[in-house]
Amino acid sequence: MSEFLQALTDGVLGGAVYALMAAGLTLIFGVLDIINIAQGVLVILAAYLSYALSVHLHLDPLLSLLITVPVMFVLGVVIQWAFMGRLRGGERTAMSLLVSYGVAVIIEGALYQTFGSQFVSLQAWYTTATVHVFGYYLPYSYLFGFGLAVVALAAIYLMLYRTKFGRSIRATVQDKTAARLIGVNVDRVAALTFGIGVAAAAAGGAMYGLTTPFNPDSGYDLISRLLSIVILGGMGSIGGALVAALFMVTAEEMVNFYWEPKWATAVYYAAIVIVLLVRPQGLFGKREARAQ
Amino acid sequence: MTARIWRPVANLALLAAFVVFPLVFTNPAVTTDAVYTLIFVAAAAAWNVFSGYTGYISLGHVVFFGSGAYFTAIATLDWGLTGSEVFWLLPLAGLVSAAIAVPFGLLALRVRRHTFVVITIAVFFIFQLMAYNLGITGGSAGLLTPPINFATATFNNPFYYVALAIAAGTVTVSWLIRRSRFGLQLRAIRDDEDRARGLGVRAMRVKLGAFVFSAIPVAMVGGLWWYFTIIADPPDAFDPLRDLTIALMAFLGGLGTVAGPVLGALIIEPAQLYFFPQVGASYVYLIVYGALFLLVILGLPRGIIPTAAELIGKWRARRSQRSPVVTAGDGETDAEIAAGRRAAVRAGESAL
Numbered sequence: 001m002s003e004f005l006q007a008l009t010d011g012v013l014g015g016a017v018y019a020l021m022a023a024g025l026t027l028i029f030g031v032l033d034i035i036n037i038a039q040g041v042l043v044i045l046a047a048y049l050s051y052a053l054s055v056h057l058h059l060d061p062l063l064s065l066l067i068t069v070p071v072m073f074v075l076g077v078v079i080q081w082a083f084m085g086r087l088r089g090g091e092r093t094a095m096s097l098l099v100s101y102g103v104a105v106i107i108e109g110a111l112y113q114t115f116g117s118q119f120v121s122l123q124a125w126y127t128t129a130t131v132h133v134f135g136y137y138l139p140y141s142y143l144f145g146f147g148l149a150v151v152a153l154a155a156i157y158l159m160l161y162r163t164k165f166g167r168s169i170r171a172t173v174q175d176k177t178a179a180r181l182i183g184v185n186v187d188r189v190a191a192l193t194f195g196i197g198v199a200a201a202a203a204g205g206a207m208y209g210l211t212t213p214f215n216p217d218s219g220y221d222l223i224s225r226l227l228s229i230v231i232l233g234g235m236g237s238i239g240g241a242l243v244a245a246l247f248m249v250t251a252e253e254m255v256n257f258y259w260e261p262k263w264a265t266a267v268y269y270a271a272i273v274i275v276l277l278v279r280p281q282g283l284f285g286k287r288e289a290r291a292q
Numbered sequence: 293m294t295a296r297i298w299r300p301v302a303n304l305a306l307l308a309a310f311v312v313f314p315l316v317f318t319n320p321a322v323t324t325d326a327v328y329t330l331i332f333v334a335a336a337a338a339w340n341v342f343s344g345y346t347g348y349i350s351l352g353h354v355v356f357f358g359s360g361a362y363f364t365a366i367a368t369l370d371w372g373l374t375g376s377e378v379f380w381l382l383p384l385a386g387l388v389s390a391a392i393a394v395p396f397g398l399l400a401l402r403v404r405r406h407t408f409v410v411i412t413i414a415v416f417f418i419f420q421l422m423a424y425n426l427g428i429t430g431g432s433a434g435l436l437t438p439p440i441n442f443a444t445a446t447f448n449n450p451f452y453y454v455a456l457a458i459a460a461g462t463v464t465v466s467w468l469i470r471r472s473r474f475g476l477q478l479r480a481i482r483d484d485e486d487r488a489r490g491l492g493v494r495a496m497r498v499k500l501g502a503f504v505f506s507a508i509p510v511a512m513v514g515g516l517w518w519y520f521t522i523i524a525d526p527p528d529a530f531d532p533l534r535d536l537t538i539a540l541m542a543f544l545g546g547l548g549t550v551a552g553p554v555l556g557a558l559i560i561e562p563a564q565l566y567f568f569p570q571v572g573a574s575y576v577y578l579i580v581y582g583a584l585f586l587l588v589i590l591g592l593p594r595g596i597i598p599t600a601a602e603l604i605g606k607w608r609a610r611r612s613q614r615s616p617v618v619t620a621g622d623g624e625t626d627a628e629i630a631a632g633r634r635a636a637v638r639a640g641e642s643a644l
Contacts, residue, residue, distance in 0.1 A: 099589050105579075106578070262421075263425065
């Protein structure tokens with residue numbers, strides 16, 4: 001029983017962090033209709049930024065978010081303005097995959113060049129200090145990560161549903177042309193949304209680095225997980241991303257405990273395949289419109 | 293009329309050049325790169341038959357590449373095959389991957405666009421995990437080839453000619469498909485799937501047919517790749533970058549054209565093989581590669597072949613308008629000019 005509770009706790013706490021990273025991805029997809037393959041490596045970039053700040057300036061990883069999140073937001077706006085926003089025409093979606101992949105490769109190369117290929121992890125007092133729950137010991141970093149993820153997700157939610165800017169984002173998701181007609185500056189919304197999506201990745205990056213060792217290559221593993229969360233939850237749905245992320249991490253932990261660790265990821269991907277057989281649009285996705 | 297005579301001649305000359313290539317350039321370093329390049333020519337041309345013609349971008353074709361590699365490896369080791377006997381396994385590897393492609397396609401082709409792309413990625417990761425964890429694949433150590441007893445001086449030649457045969461065969465079939473009713477149905481799906489259905493195209497069957505066909509050459513070169521590189525291990529046989537490289541080749545040359553992916557592969561693979569050892573242990577090559585990648589996609593979004601076709605078409609149109617034989621005189625309407633321009637673009641396309 002305690003194993004079950006432990007798996008569940010790990011799933012919920014870890015899942016929230018994945019939900020935050022995936023929320024950025026799904027937001028970008030919903031507004032811009034593009035897949036940002038670079039999201040995984042951007043998370044790792046943010047983790048490295050926090051790492052550099054903590055090594056050189058002895059800044060606490062969670063405090064460093066005050067610097068990394070704005071920096072990553074600006075980077076996101078620049079990527080959208082310089083590359084993604086320039087794509088036009090029917091092959092836009094496919095091209096966005098390739099363009100964001102190009103961005104990812106450049107960032108990966110820069111990270112390798114700067115930090116090398118060895119695994120590092122973020123250190124703070126709360127990565128080693130533990131708290132006693134359900135008969136086992138849990139590092140505080142999991143709790144802090146969970147708390148921050150919840151706060152950040154709530155902030156994104158409030159921004160989307162309680163602000164004027166959020167309304168213009170939702171209008172853009174619904175119908176780009178109509179949004180433009182009623183005076184929404186769609187290009188600006190797109191750039192800012194990309195920035196917010198990347199900033200969410202940055203926030204997730206610090207928490208990821210606190211619980212998992214990483215190197216520049218970790219971005220590939222991450223992006224495959226984030227994409228599957230977004231697909232399972234339904235593309236463009238933030239609530240869906242939350243549910244799917246919790247499901248993914250919990251399912252993995254369960255397989256870890258009750259079966260074999262090596263199949264943990266495979267079980268999750270198999271679950272996606274089965275869900276999509278029944279609901280091709282994902283759990284909370286809207287039925288796909290006509291292919292353009 | 294001249295095009296009808298010149299094109300087969302030009303194609304045959306090109307093929308002949310490929311055939312004599314290893315006889316002229318005997319340096320093993322050159323022929324090694326040539327084998328890898330032809331492997332990518334075949335893979336990109338095959339990928340294009342599905343993704344280029346239908347517009348469904350698959351990032352899961354490495355599943356077929358890796359499955360072909362592992363099937364060839366396991367069969368070779370189990371049956372104790374040596375030397376050129378192994379090459380006879382390649383068609384079988386193609387069939388095995390075609391059998392994998394049927395359920396894969398039935399699952400993935402139910403959805404469109406983004407979701408399709410991501411499902412192909414998910415299936416890809418399932419296969420990579422299986423390669424790591426199944427008993428027969430040798431786990432993360434991978435599977436080694438038995439010793440190959442080809443003569444040292446011409447060691448690469450058997451691989452080269454097998455790769456050339458697969459590549460030439462794939463391009464030929466790709467060309468035949470593009471001219472056929474089947475190819476027209478595929479492109480109708482790309483342009484507007486719902487309308488194509490409305491006009492009586494059995495979309496699922498047609499898409500699945502292209503998907504399964506495109507798996508076969510990819511698996512064959514996958515098997516050849518294993519035999520040539522001597523080892524298949526999970527991160528290399530199921531390498532996600534290979535899918536993106538193939539897609540980039542097709543995009544650079546011209547998605548959905550017959551010659552485009554071939555041209556793209558002939559440019560990108562030798563460039564990669566040339567540049568990567570140059571910068572050696574440093575990771576600068578990743579940055580350079582990514583930057584070139586962006587430059588190509590943003591600078592030539594439609595690819596080389598369509599862009600060149602348009603330029604040639606425009607040039608011909610201008611020339612023919614100047615010449616007195618074609619010009620109809622003052623009475624020419626806008627519509628006639630437009631029709632003439634379209635014909636010119638078509639002429640440009642067919643010239644390539």
